[in-house]
Amino acid sequence: MTIQDQTNEILGRLGVDLKQCTGGSLPVYSPVSGELIADLHVTTPDEAIQAIDLADAAYRQWRNVPAPRRGELVRILGEELRAAKDDLGLLVSLEVGKVPSEGLGEVQEMIDICDFAVGLSRQLYGLTIATERPGHRMMETWHPLGAIGVISAFNFPVAVWCWNTALALVCGDPVVWKPSEKAPLTALACAAILKRAIAKFGDAPDNLLTVLIGDYAIGEVLVDHPKIRLVSATGSTRMGRAVGPKLAQRFARSLLELGGNNAGIVCPSADLDMALRAIAFGAMGTAGQRCTSMRRLFVHEQVYDQLVPRLKKAYQSVSVGNPLESDALVGPLIDEGAFTSMQSALKAASAQGGEITGGERVDTAHSGAYYARPALVEMPAHEGVVLEETFAPILYVMKYTDFDQVLEDHNAVGAGLSSSIFTTDIREAEIFLGAGGSDCGIANVNIGTSGAEIGGAFGGEKETGGGRESGSDAWKAYMRRATNTINYSTELPLAQGVSFDL
Numbered sequence: 435m436t437i438q439d440q441t442n443e444i445l446g447r448l449g450v451d452l453k454q455c456t457g458g459s460l461p462v463y464s465p466v467s468g469e470l471i472a473d474l475h476v477t478t479p480d481e482a483i484q485a486i487d488l489a490d491a492a493y494r495q496w497r498n499v500p501a502p503r504r505g506e507l508v509r510i511l512g513e514e515l516r517a518a519k520d521d522l523g524l525l526v527s528l529e530v531g532k533v534p535s536e537g538l539g540e541v542q543e544m545i546d547i548c549d550f551a552v553g554l555s556r557q558l559y560g561l562t563i564a565t566e567r568p569g570h571r572m573m574e575t576w577h578p579l580g581a582i583g584v585i586s587a588f589n590f591p592v593a594v595w596c597w598n599t600a601l602a603l604v605c606g607d608p609v610v611w612k613p614s615e616k617a618p619l620t621a622l623a624c625a626a627i628l629k630r631a632i633a634k635f636g637d638a639p640d641n642l643l644t645v646l647i648g649d650y651a652i653g654e655v656l657v658d659h660p661k662i663r664l665v666s667a668t669g670s671t672r673m674g675r676a677v678g679p680k681l682a683q684r685f686a687r688s689l690l691e692l693g694g695n696n697a698g699i700v701c702p703s704a705d706l707d708m709a710l711r712a713i714a715f716g717a718m719g720t721a722g723q724r725c726t727s728m729r730r731l732f733v734h735e736q737v738y739d740q741l742v743p744r745l746k747k748a749y750q751s752v753s754v755g756n757p758l759e760s761d762a763l764v765g766p767l768i769d770e771g772a773f774t775s776m777q778s779a780l781k782a783a784s785a786q787g788g789e790i791t792g793g794e795r796v797d798t799a800h801s802g803a804y805y806a807r808p809a810l811v812e813m814p815a816h817e818g819v820v821l822e823e824t825f826a827p828i829l830y831v832m833k834y835t836d837f838d839q840v841l842e843d844h845n846a847v848g849a850g851l852s853s854s855i856f857t858t859d860i861r862e863a864e865i866f867l868g869a870g871g872s873d874c875g876i877a878n879v880n881i882g883t884s885g886a887e888i889g890g891a892f893g894g895e896k897e898t899g900g901g902r903e904s905g906s907d908a909w910k911a912y913m914r915r916a917t918n919t920i921n922y923s924t925e926l927p928l929a930q931g932v933s934f935d936l
Protein backbone atom coordinates (compact mmCIF):
# COMPACT_ATOMS: atom_id res chain seq x y z
CA MET A 435 0.00 0.00 0.00
CA THR A 436 1.34 3.48 -0.82
CA ILE A 437 1.62 6.09 1.89
CA GLN A 438 -1.14 8.01 0.15
CA ASP A 439 -3.46 4.98 0.25
CA GLN A 440 -2.64 4.40 3.88
CA THR A 441 -3.33 8.07 4.66
CA ASN A 442 -6.66 8.00 2.84
CA GLU A 443 -7.71 4.85 4.62
CA ILE A 444 -7.03 6.40 8.02
CA LEU A 445 -8.67 9.70 7.07
CA GLY A 446 -11.73 7.77 5.94
CA ARG A 447 -11.87 5.79 9.19
CA LEU A 448 -11.54 9.00 11.21
CA GLY A 449 -14.50 10.46 9.34
CA VAL A 450 -12.82 12.98 7.03
CA ASP A 451 -14.59 13.67 3.76
CA LEU A 452 -11.91 12.69 1.24
CA LYS A 453 -13.29 15.11 -1.35
CA GLN A 454 -11.64 17.88 0.71
CA CYS A 455 -8.27 16.26 0.22
CA THR A 456 -7.94 16.03 -3.55
CA GLY A 457 -8.03 18.39 -6.49
CA GLY A 458 -7.03 21.48 -4.51
CA SER A 459 -4.04 23.78 -4.63
CA LEU A 460 -2.29 22.98 -1.35
CA PRO A 461 -0.03 19.95 -1.76
CA VAL A 462 0.78 17.90 1.33
CA TYR A 463 3.84 15.68 1.35
CA SER A 464 4.67 12.99 3.85
CA PRO A 465 8.13 13.62 5.28
CA VAL A 466 8.42 9.86 5.73
CA SER A 467 8.86 9.29 1.98
CA GLY A 468 8.50 12.71 0.38
CA GLU A 469 5.38 11.43 -1.44
CA LEU A 470 2.44 13.65 -2.20
CA ILE A 471 -0.39 12.47 0.06
CA ALA A 472 -3.07 15.07 -0.61
CA ASP A 473 -3.85 18.31 -2.36
CA LEU A 474 -6.28 20.29 -0.37
CA HIS A 475 -8.80 22.95 -1.19
CA VAL A 476 -7.76 26.17 0.47
CA THR A 477 -10.06 28.54 2.32
CA THR A 478 -10.67 31.88 0.60
CA PRO A 479 -10.53 35.10 2.64
CA ASP A 480 -14.29 35.53 2.17
CA GLU A 481 -14.93 32.05 3.50
CA ALA A 482 -12.68 32.80 6.46
CA ILE A 483 -14.58 35.98 7.28
CA GLN A 484 -17.86 34.11 7.03
CA ALA A 485 -16.51 31.37 9.32
CA ILE A 486 -15.53 33.97 11.91
CA ASP A 487 -18.98 35.58 11.78
CA LEU A 488 -20.54 32.16 12.29
CA ALA A 489 -18.17 31.42 15.18
CA ASP A 490 -19.30 34.67 16.78
CA ALA A 491 -22.93 33.59 16.38
CA ALA A 492 -22.03 30.27 18.03
CA TYR A 493 -20.40 32.19 20.88
CA ARG A 494 -23.64 34.03 21.59
CA GLN A 495 -25.34 30.69 22.23
CA TRP A 496 -22.51 28.70 23.76
CA ARG A 497 -21.75 31.35 26.41
CA ASN A 498 -25.21 30.75 27.91
CA VAL A 499 -24.72 27.00 28.29
CA PRO A 500 -23.62 26.24 31.88
CA ALA A 501 -19.91 25.50 32.06
CA PRO A 502 -20.29 21.95 33.50
CA ARG A 503 -22.56 21.14 30.56
CA ARG A 504 -19.93 22.54 28.19
CA GLY A 505 -17.54 20.22 30.02
CA GLU A 506 -19.72 17.30 29.00
CA LEU A 507 -18.88 17.99 25.36
CA VAL A 508 -15.18 17.90 26.17
CA ARG A 509 -15.69 14.67 28.14
CA ILE A 510 -17.20 13.09 25.02
CA LEU A 511 -14.36 14.51 22.92
CA GLY A 512 -11.94 12.73 25.27
CA GLU A 513 -13.82 9.47 24.74
CA GLU A 514 -13.75 9.90 20.97
CA LEU A 515 -10.03 10.59 21.13
CA ARG A 516 -9.46 7.44 23.15
CA ALA A 517 -11.30 5.47 20.47
CA ALA A 518 -9.35 7.19 17.67
CA LYS A 519 -5.96 7.18 19.38
CA ASP A 520 -4.24 4.58 17.21
CA ASP A 521 -5.47 6.05 13.92
CA LEU A 522 -4.80 9.65 14.83
CA GLY A 523 -1.36 8.79 16.23
CA LEU A 524 -0.49 7.03 12.99
CA LEU A 525 -1.79 9.95 10.95
CA VAL A 526 0.54 12.23 12.91
CA SER A 527 3.40 9.89 11.97
CA LEU A 528 2.36 9.92 8.31
CA GLU A 529 1.88 13.64 8.04
CA VAL A 530 4.76 15.00 10.14
CA GLY A 531 7.03 11.98 10.52
CA LYS A 532 6.92 11.33 14.26
CA VAL A 533 7.97 7.91 15.46
CA PRO A 534 4.89 5.90 16.54
CA SER A 535 5.30 6.25 20.31
CA GLU A 536 5.60 10.02 19.91
CA GLY A 537 2.61 10.20 17.57
CA LEU A 538 0.58 8.28 20.14
CA GLY A 539 2.05 10.35 22.95
CA GLU A 540 0.76 13.45 21.26
CA VAL A 541 -2.76 12.04 21.15
CA GLN A 542 -2.38 11.08 24.82
CA GLU A 543 -1.69 14.77 25.56
CA MET A 544 -5.04 15.53 23.92
CA ILE A 545 -6.83 12.99 26.08
CA ASP A 546 -5.11 14.31 29.19
CA ILE A 547 -6.07 17.92 28.50
CA CYS A 548 -9.68 16.86 27.89
CA ASP A 549 -9.76 15.19 31.32
CA PHE A 550 -8.21 18.30 32.83
CA ALA A 551 -10.71 20.59 31.11
CA VAL A 552 -13.71 18.50 32.18
CA GLY A 553 -12.72 18.97 35.83
CA LEU A 554 -12.04 22.62 35.16
CA SER A 555 -15.56 23.11 33.82
CA ARG A 556 -16.73 22.92 37.44
CA GLN A 557 -13.90 25.03 38.78
CA LEU A 558 -13.90 28.31 36.86
CA TYR A 559 -13.62 30.04 40.21
CA GLY A 560 -13.71 33.73 40.98
CA LEU A 561 -12.74 35.29 44.29
CA THR A 562 -14.94 36.93 46.90
CA ILE A 563 -13.05 39.98 48.09
CA ALA A 564 -13.43 41.91 51.35
CA THR A 565 -14.94 45.33 50.68
CA GLU A 566 -14.21 48.50 52.61
CA ARG A 567 -17.87 49.52 52.58
CA PRO A 568 -20.55 48.23 54.98
CA GLY A 569 -23.47 46.37 53.46
CA HIS A 570 -21.53 45.60 50.31
CA ARG A 571 -20.20 42.51 48.66
CA MET A 572 -17.42 42.35 46.09
CA MET A 573 -16.64 39.38 43.89
CA GLU A 574 -15.19 38.50 40.57
CA THR A 575 -16.84 36.43 37.88
CA TRP A 576 -15.39 34.86 34.78
CA HIS A 577 -17.30 34.96 31.52
CA PRO A 578 -16.71 33.51 28.07
CA LEU A 579 -14.48 35.77 25.99
CA GLY A 580 -15.65 35.27 22.41
CA ALA A 581 -14.52 33.35 19.37
CA ILE A 582 -10.84 32.58 19.55
CA GLY A 583 -8.26 31.91 16.84
CA VAL A 584 -5.73 29.12 17.06
CA ILE A 585 -2.66 29.14 14.82
CA SER A 586 -0.66 25.95 15.24
CA ALA A 587 2.67 24.61 14.03
CA PHE A 588 3.54 21.38 12.21
CA ASN A 589 5.52 19.86 15.06
CA PHE A 590 2.63 19.34 17.48
CA PRO A 591 -0.16 19.41 14.93
CA VAL A 592 -2.92 18.00 17.15
CA ALA A 593 -1.95 18.37 20.83
CA VAL A 594 -1.54 22.13 20.79
CA TRP A 595 -4.92 22.53 19.06
CA CYS A 596 -6.47 20.39 21.76
CA TRP A 597 -4.82 22.28 24.64
CA ASN A 598 -6.49 25.38 23.28
CA THR A 599 -9.77 23.89 22.19
CA ALA A 600 -10.52 21.82 25.30
CA LEU A 601 -10.03 24.91 27.45
CA ALA A 602 -11.81 27.25 25.04
CA LEU A 603 -14.87 25.01 24.84
CA VAL A 604 -15.32 24.74 28.62
CA CYS A 605 -14.68 28.47 28.89
CA GLY A 606 -17.52 29.13 26.42
CA ASP A 607 -15.49 30.09 23.35
CA PRO A 608 -15.80 28.67 19.82
CA VAL A 609 -12.54 28.12 17.93
CA VAL A 610 -11.42 29.06 14.43
CA TRP A 611 -8.26 27.11 13.67
CA LYS A 612 -5.52 27.79 11.14
CA PRO A 613 -3.26 24.72 11.27
CA SER A 614 0.19 24.69 9.72
CA GLU A 615 0.01 24.26 5.95
CA LYS A 616 2.44 21.39 6.51
CA ALA A 617 -0.09 19.53 8.66
CA PRO A 618 -3.66 20.19 7.47
CA LEU A 619 -4.76 16.55 7.33
CA THR A 620 -4.43 15.94 11.04
CA ALA A 621 -6.47 19.14 11.49
CA LEU A 622 -9.29 17.81 9.31
CA ALA A 623 -9.16 14.60 11.34
CA CYS A 624 -9.47 16.50 14.62
CA ALA A 625 -12.43 18.43 13.21
CA ALA A 626 -14.13 15.16 12.23
CA ILE A 627 -13.55 13.72 15.71
CA LEU A 628 -14.96 16.82 17.39
CA LYS A 629 -17.92 16.74 15.02
CA ARG A 630 -18.72 13.21 16.22
CA ALA A 631 -18.48 14.34 19.83
CA ILE A 632 -20.83 17.26 19.09
CA ALA A 633 -23.35 14.92 17.47
CA LYS A 634 -23.34 12.70 20.57
CA PHE A 635 -23.60 15.74 22.85
CA GLY A 636 -26.81 16.74 21.13
CA ASP A 637 -27.66 20.40 21.47
CA ALA A 638 -24.48 22.37 20.81
CA PRO A 639 -24.64 25.30 18.42
CA ASP A 640 -23.18 24.86 14.94
CA ASN A 641 -19.71 26.19 14.16
CA LEU A 642 -18.00 25.59 17.49
CA LEU A 643 -14.95 24.75 15.36
CA THR A 644 -13.96 25.80 11.87
CA VAL A 645 -10.70 24.87 10.19
CA LEU A 646 -9.14 27.39 7.80
CA ILE A 647 -6.83 25.74 5.29
CA GLY A 648 -4.07 27.84 3.80
CA ASP A 649 -0.90 29.79 4.47
CA TYR A 650 -0.13 32.87 6.55
CA ALA A 651 -2.49 35.03 4.47
CA ILE A 652 -5.50 33.15 5.81
CA GLY A 653 -4.03 33.39 9.31
CA GLU A 654 -3.93 37.15 8.85
CA VAL A 655 -7.69 37.25 8.37
CA LEU A 656 -7.98 35.66 11.80
CA VAL A 657 -5.51 38.05 13.36
CA ASP A 658 -7.20 41.12 11.90
CA HIS A 659 -10.85 40.24 12.50
CA PRO A 660 -12.44 42.23 15.35
CA LYS A 661 -14.67 39.33 16.39
CA ILE A 662 -11.65 37.18 17.26
CA ARG A 663 -10.92 38.18 20.85
CA LEU A 664 -7.86 36.03 21.43
CA VAL A 665 -5.35 34.51 19.07
CA SER A 666 -3.28 31.66 20.47
CA ALA A 667 -0.35 31.26 18.10
CA THR A 668 2.45 28.70 18.14
CA GLY A 669 5.39 29.06 15.80
CA SER A 670 8.56 31.03 15.21
CA THR A 671 9.53 34.26 16.93
CA ARG A 672 9.37 35.85 13.47
CA MET A 673 5.71 34.84 13.18
CA GLY A 674 5.05 36.21 16.68
CA ARG A 675 6.64 39.53 15.73
CA ALA A 676 4.14 39.80 12.87
CA VAL A 677 1.09 38.64 14.84
CA GLY A 678 1.65 40.23 18.27
CA PRO A 679 1.67 43.92 17.24
CA LYS A 680 -1.40 43.47 15.01
CA LEU A 681 -3.36 42.05 17.91
CA ALA A 682 -2.09 44.73 20.26
CA GLN A 683 -3.14 47.37 17.74
CA ARG A 684 -6.75 46.30 18.03
CA PHE A 685 -6.50 45.45 21.75
CA ALA A 686 -7.17 41.78 21.21
CA ARG A 687 -5.45 39.25 23.40
CA SER A 688 -2.53 37.20 22.24
CA LEU A 689 -1.17 33.99 23.64
CA LEU A 690 2.18 33.49 21.98
CA GLU A 691 4.22 30.32 22.16
CA LEU A 692 7.27 31.04 20.03
CA GLY A 693 10.86 29.92 19.73
CA GLY A 694 13.01 28.16 22.27
CA ASN A 695 16.76 27.82 22.64
CA ASN A 696 16.57 25.47 25.55
CA ALA A 697 19.59 24.49 27.57
CA GLY A 698 20.69 21.92 30.08
CA ILE A 699 23.42 22.30 32.69
CA VAL A 700 25.29 19.23 33.93
CA CYS A 701 26.91 19.85 37.31
CA PRO A 702 29.75 17.88 38.94
CA SER A 703 27.37 15.95 41.24
CA ALA A 704 24.95 14.93 38.45
CA ASP A 705 23.76 11.37 37.98
CA LEU A 706 25.42 11.01 34.59
CA ASP A 707 23.47 7.93 33.47
CA MET A 708 20.24 9.78 34.04
CA ALA A 709 21.56 12.97 32.45
CA LEU A 710 22.69 11.04 29.38
CA ARG A 711 19.25 9.59 28.72
CA ALA A 712 17.44 12.84 29.44
CA ILE A 713 19.75 14.81 27.14
CA ALA A 714 19.47 12.19 24.39
CA PHE A 715 15.66 12.33 24.39
CA GLY A 716 15.57 16.12 24.80
CA ALA A 717 18.01 16.80 21.97
CA MET A 718 17.40 13.97 19.49
CA GLY A 719 13.76 13.05 20.19
CA THR A 720 11.21 14.25 17.60
CA ALA A 721 14.30 14.85 15.41
CA GLY A 722 14.94 18.01 17.41
CA GLN A 723 11.67 19.51 16.21
CA ARG A 724 10.02 20.36 19.52
CA CYS A 725 9.79 23.91 20.82
CA THR A 726 11.21 22.34 23.97
CA SER A 727 14.05 20.41 22.28
CA MET A 728 17.39 20.77 24.03
CA ARG A 729 19.69 22.86 21.87
CA ARG A 730 22.50 23.91 24.23
CA LEU A 731 24.33 21.91 26.86
CA PHE A 732 26.75 23.23 29.48
CA VAL A 733 28.87 20.52 31.09
CA HIS A 734 31.12 21.13 34.09
CA GLU A 735 34.80 20.55 33.33
CA GLN A 736 35.01 17.87 36.06
CA VAL A 737 32.53 15.59 34.30
CA TYR A 738 32.94 16.71 30.69
CA ASP A 739 35.28 13.87 29.75
CA GLN A 740 33.01 11.31 31.36
CA LEU A 741 29.77 12.49 29.80
CA VAL A 742 30.55 13.92 26.38
CA PRO A 743 32.27 10.84 24.86
CA ARG A 744 29.27 8.74 25.92
CA LEU A 745 26.90 11.27 24.41
CA LYS A 746 28.86 11.22 21.16
CA LYS A 747 28.54 7.45 21.07
CA ALA A 748 24.80 7.78 21.47
CA TYR A 749 24.74 10.26 18.59
CA GLN A 750 26.70 7.86 16.40
CA SER A 751 24.55 4.86 17.23
CA VAL A 752 21.00 6.22 17.55
CA SER A 753 18.73 4.65 14.95
CA VAL A 754 17.57 7.08 12.27
CA GLY A 755 15.05 5.94 9.71
CA ASN A 756 11.56 5.39 8.45
CA PRO A 757 9.37 5.46 11.55
CA LEU A 758 6.72 3.31 9.90
CA GLU A 759 8.96 0.51 8.74
CA SER A 760 11.49 0.30 11.56
CA ASP A 761 11.77 0.96 15.26
CA ALA A 762 14.02 3.97 14.65
CA LEU A 763 14.09 6.54 17.44
CA VAL A 764 14.72 9.44 15.08
CA GLY A 765 12.41 10.01 12.12
CA PRO A 766 12.66 12.47 9.24
CA LEU A 767 12.95 16.23 9.25
CA ILE A 768 9.78 17.89 8.09
CA ASP A 769 11.15 18.92 4.69
CA GLU A 770 14.12 19.96 2.60
CA GLY A 771 14.06 23.47 4.07
CA ALA A 772 14.64 22.04 7.55
CA PHE A 773 17.59 20.01 6.27
CA THR A 774 19.07 23.06 4.53
CA SER A 775 18.85 25.22 7.64
CA MET A 776 20.39 22.41 9.69
CA GLN A 777 23.33 22.24 7.26
CA SER A 778 23.89 25.98 7.21
CA ALA A 779 23.84 26.13 11.02
CA LEU A 780 26.43 23.34 11.12
CA LYS A 781 28.57 25.19 8.60
CA ALA A 782 28.43 28.32 10.72
CA ALA A 783 29.25 26.30 13.85
CA SER A 784 32.23 24.74 12.15
CA ALA A 785 33.46 28.18 11.06
CA GLN A 786 33.29 29.19 14.73
CA GLY A 787 35.55 26.28 15.65
CA GLY A 788 32.82 23.75 16.47
CA GLU A 789 33.66 20.04 16.27
CA ILE A 790 30.76 18.14 14.78
CA THR A 791 29.68 14.56 15.42
CA GLY A 792 26.88 13.45 13.07
CA GLY A 793 24.68 15.86 11.15
CA GLU A 794 24.90 14.13 7.77
CA ARG A 795 21.99 13.08 5.60
CA VAL A 796 20.95 9.48 6.11
CA ASP A 797 20.06 7.75 2.88
CA THR A 798 16.79 5.93 2.61
CA ALA A 799 14.92 4.51 -0.33
CA HIS A 800 13.19 7.87 -0.73
CA SER A 801 15.10 10.70 -2.35
CA GLY A 802 12.41 13.24 -1.48
CA ALA A 803 12.60 12.56 2.26
CA TYR A 804 15.15 14.22 4.53
CA TYR A 805 16.59 12.05 7.27
CA ALA A 806 19.58 13.41 9.17
CA ARG A 807 21.76 11.98 11.87
CA PRO A 808 21.44 14.28 14.89
CA ALA A 809 24.48 16.49 15.38
CA LEU A 810 26.42 17.08 18.56
CA VAL A 811 28.71 20.07 18.21
CA GLU A 812 31.42 20.80 20.77
CA MET A 813 31.76 24.57 20.78
CA PRO A 814 34.71 26.58 22.08
CA ALA A 815 32.45 29.47 23.12
CA HIS A 816 28.83 30.39 23.76
CA GLU A 817 28.32 32.83 20.88
CA GLY A 818 27.19 33.28 17.28
CA VAL A 819 25.10 30.43 15.90
CA VAL A 820 24.68 28.90 19.37
CA LEU A 821 22.49 31.83 20.32
CA GLU A 822 20.03 31.13 17.48
CA GLU A 823 17.30 28.51 17.40
CA THR A 824 17.65 26.10 14.46
CA PHE A 825 14.62 23.83 14.27
CA ALA A 826 16.64 20.64 13.76
CA PRO A 827 18.52 18.11 15.89
CA ILE A 828 21.65 20.08 16.74
CA LEU A 829 23.03 20.13 20.26
CA TYR A 830 25.81 22.64 21.02
CA VAL A 831 27.96 21.46 23.91
CA MET A 832 30.09 23.82 25.98
CA LYS A 833 32.40 23.26 28.94
CA TYR A 834 31.94 25.41 32.04
CA THR A 835 33.87 26.01 35.23
CA ASP A 836 31.94 28.59 37.23
CA PHE A 837 28.32 28.15 38.34
CA ASP A 838 27.44 31.87 38.42
CA GLN A 839 28.87 32.33 34.94
CA VAL A 840 27.02 29.35 33.51
CA LEU A 841 23.75 30.80 34.80
CA GLU A 842 24.58 34.06 33.00
CA ASP A 843 25.34 32.20 29.76
CA HIS A 844 22.26 30.04 30.15
CA ASN A 845 20.06 33.13 30.15
CA ALA A 846 22.00 35.04 27.48
CA VAL A 847 19.77 34.11 24.54
CA GLY A 848 16.62 35.67 23.13
CA ALA A 849 14.24 32.83 23.91
CA GLY A 850 13.11 31.72 27.35
CA LEU A 851 11.04 28.56 27.03
CA SER A 852 12.50 25.53 28.79
CA SER A 853 15.57 24.65 30.80
CA SER A 854 17.03 21.96 33.02
CA ILE A 855 19.78 21.33 35.49
CA PHE A 856 21.30 17.97 36.35
CA THR A 857 22.62 18.01 39.89
CA THR A 858 22.25 16.25 43.22
CA ASP A 859 23.39 19.39 45.05
CA ILE A 860 20.29 20.97 46.53
CA ARG A 861 21.86 24.42 46.57
CA GLU A 862 22.56 24.39 42.84
CA ALA A 863 19.09 23.06 42.11
CA GLU A 864 17.34 25.70 44.21
CA ILE A 865 19.46 28.54 42.84
CA PHE A 866 18.60 27.41 39.32
CA LEU A 867 14.88 27.47 40.18
CA GLY A 868 15.14 30.74 42.11
CA ALA A 869 14.79 34.38 41.14
CA GLY A 870 18.37 34.63 39.93
CA GLY A 871 18.35 31.29 38.15
CA SER A 872 16.82 30.13 34.89
CA ASP A 873 14.74 32.86 33.26
CA CYS A 874 12.57 30.36 31.37
CA GLY A 875 8.89 29.55 31.72
CA ILE A 876 9.83 25.93 32.36
CA ALA A 877 12.74 25.05 34.67
CA ASN A 878 13.41 21.41 35.53
CA VAL A 879 15.72 19.48 37.80
CA ASN A 880 17.08 16.09 36.71
CA ILE A 881 14.78 15.75 33.72
CA GLY A 882 15.23 17.09 30.21
CA THR A 883 13.80 20.25 28.69
CA SER A 884 11.07 18.56 26.64
CA GLY A 885 8.11 16.33 27.34
CA ALA A 886 6.17 18.54 29.75
CA GLU A 887 2.94 17.23 31.27
CA ILE A 888 -0.30 19.05 30.47
CA GLY A 889 -1.08 19.90 34.13
CA GLY A 890 1.43 22.74 34.30
CA ALA A 891 1.25 26.06 32.49
CA PHE A 892 3.20 25.70 29.23
CA GLY A 893 5.06 28.62 27.68
CA GLY A 894 7.99 30.93 28.14
CA GLU A 895 9.41 34.39 28.55
CA LYS A 896 11.24 36.94 26.39
CA GLU A 897 11.20 36.04 22.69
CA THR A 898 9.16 32.93 23.47
CA GLY A 899 6.28 35.37 23.75
CA GLY A 900 5.06 35.16 27.35
CA GLY A 901 1.93 33.08 26.71
CA ARG A 902 0.85 30.18 28.91
CA GLU A 903 -1.37 27.39 27.65
CA SER A 904 -2.52 23.99 28.86
CA GLY A 905 -2.70 23.45 32.64
CA SER A 906 -2.60 25.47 35.87
CA ASP A 907 -4.63 28.68 35.47
CA ALA A 908 -3.97 29.08 31.73
CA TRP A 909 -7.77 28.99 31.30
CA LYS A 910 -7.96 32.59 32.45
CA ALA A 911 -6.68 33.75 29.04
CA TYR A 912 -9.84 32.34 27.47
CA MET A 913 -12.27 34.24 29.70
CA ARG A 914 -13.00 37.81 30.61
CA ARG A 915 -13.02 38.81 34.25
CA ALA A 916 -15.61 41.12 35.76
CA THR A 917 -15.33 42.64 39.23
CA ASN A 918 -18.81 43.02 40.74
CA THR A 919 -19.64 45.20 43.73
CA ILE A 920 -23.14 44.85 45.15
CA ASN A 921 -24.66 47.28 47.63
CA TYR A 922 -27.34 45.63 49.78
CA SER A 923 -27.45 48.42 52.38
CA THR A 924 -29.75 51.45 52.50
CA GLU A 925 -26.84 53.90 52.28
CA LEU A 926 -24.48 54.87 49.47
CA PRO A 927 -21.06 55.08 51.07
CA LEU A 928 -18.33 55.97 48.56
CA ALA A 929 -15.01 54.20 48.46
CA GLN A 930 -11.89 55.95 49.73
CA GLY A 931 -14.13 58.00 52.10
CA VAL A 932 -15.06 60.43 49.34
CA SER A 933 -18.14 62.57 50.07
CA PHE A 934 -20.38 63.84 47.32
CA ASP A 935 -23.54 65.03 49.06
CA LEU A 936 -25.95 66.78 46.75
Ligand code: UN1
Nearest residue numbers: 590724725726884885886
Ligand atom coordinates in the same frame (compact mmCIF):
# COMPACT_ATOMS: atom_id res chain seq x y z
C1 UN1 B 1 5.78 22.22 21.17
O1 UN1 B 1 6.85 21.78 20.79
O2 UN1 B 1 5.21 23.17 20.61
O3 UN1 B 1 6.80 19.64 26.40
C2 UN1 B 1 4.99 21.61 22.27
C3 UN1 B 1 6.77 19.07 25.30
C4 UN1 B 1 5.42 18.73 24.73
C5 UN1 B 1 4.83 19.88 24.01
C6 UN1 B 1 5.73 20.57 23.04
N1 UN1 B 1 4.54 18.32 25.78
O4 UN1 B 1 7.78 18.76 24.70
